[in-house]
Amino acid sequence: MAVDPLIQRLKGTLIVSCQAYPGEPLRHPETMAQMARAAELGGASAIRCQGLADIAAIKGRVDIPVFGLWKEGHEGVYITPTLRHARACISAGADVVALDATARPRPDGRTFEETVEALRGETLIMADCACMDDVKRALACGVDIVSTTLAGYTNDRPKTEGPDLEFLREAVAAAGEVPVFCEGRIHNLADARAAMDAGAFAIVVGTAITHPTSITSWFAGAIG
Numbered sequence: 001m002a003v004d005p006l007i008q009r010l011k012g013t014l015i016v017s018c019q020a021y022p023g024e025p026l027r028h029p030e031t032m033a034q035m036a037r038a039a040e041l042g043g044a045s046a047i048r049c050q051g052l053a054d055i056a057a058i059k060g061r062v063d064i065p066v067f068g069l070w071k072e073g074h075e076g077v078y079i080t081p082t083l084r085h086a087r088a089c090i091s092a093g094a095d096v097v098a099l100d101a102t103a104r105p106r107p108d109g110r111t112f113e114e115t116v117e118a119l120r121g122e123t124l125i126m127a128d129c130a131c132m133d134d135v136k137r138a139l140a141c142g143v144d145i146v147s148t149t150l151a152g153y154t155n156d157r158p159k160t161e162g163p164d165l166e167f168l169r170e171a172v173a174a175a176g177e178v179p180v181f182c183e184g185r186i187h188n189l190a191d192a193r194a195a196m197d198a199g200a201f202a203i204v205v206g207t208a209i210t211h212p213t214s215i216t217s218w219f220a221g222a223i224g
């Protein structure tokens with residue numbers, strides 16, 4: 001399967017994830033749209049964002065592609081957990097939809113594969129994987145991107161301090177021509193470089209660019 005031109009243009013680039021969590025001060029679509037535009041001006045090649053209102057606001061503010069997801073809950077499958085969530089992300093303007101690619105049960109009873117099959121031809125799909133089984137399953141059903149997003153957030157792999165480079169390398173070796181993104185705990189420039197050196201097609205950075213509460217706590221902790 002040929003890599004879609006929209007994705008091919010992201011090779012070797014930085015995608016910035018702009019997300020604020022429930023109850024946080026920056027949780028507002030306008031604020032996330034401002035953040036996304038600021039990231040675009042800094043050289044982000046695409047934006048990853050959460051929630052229908054944020055997707056729509058950001059799509060209207062930036063010229064670069066928007067990766068959309070819709071988080072519901074925080075137990076089990078919460079990143080775009082059902083077909084309905086995925087279709088809503090498309091309607092809100094997402095160019096690519098990110099989905100939890102684990103084999104865990106989903107609220108609508110569909111498997112990951114069935115969800116991907118139902119979405120075929122409707123959007124580009126980024127498979128958020130936690131382990132090699134997820135990567136293999138995602139590749140077998142023909143997703144457009146596999147990503148290390150969920151590594152360390154399920155029981156399958158330990159949570160590495162920085163990005164899970166071992167998992168990334170294994171995924172790259174298995175993926176052939178399918179792009180593998182490194183996402184999760186890329187916290188500094190050395191992590192970013194290491195991810196590219198390990199074979200990432202592109203990297204996704206969230207917290208270290210767009211979550212000032214975490215960044216502040218890192219600095220405060222370093223001197224406290």
Ligand SMILES: CC(=O)N[C@H](C=O)[C@@H](O)[C@H](O)[C@H](O)COP(=O)(O)O
Pocket residue numbers: 017019069079149150153183184185186204205206207208
């Ligand atoms: C596990 C999970 O729910 N990850 C989420 C996925 O969209 C986000 O909370 C992360 O911020 C994103 O993956 C980027 O990672 P980092 O913020 O570590 O650069």
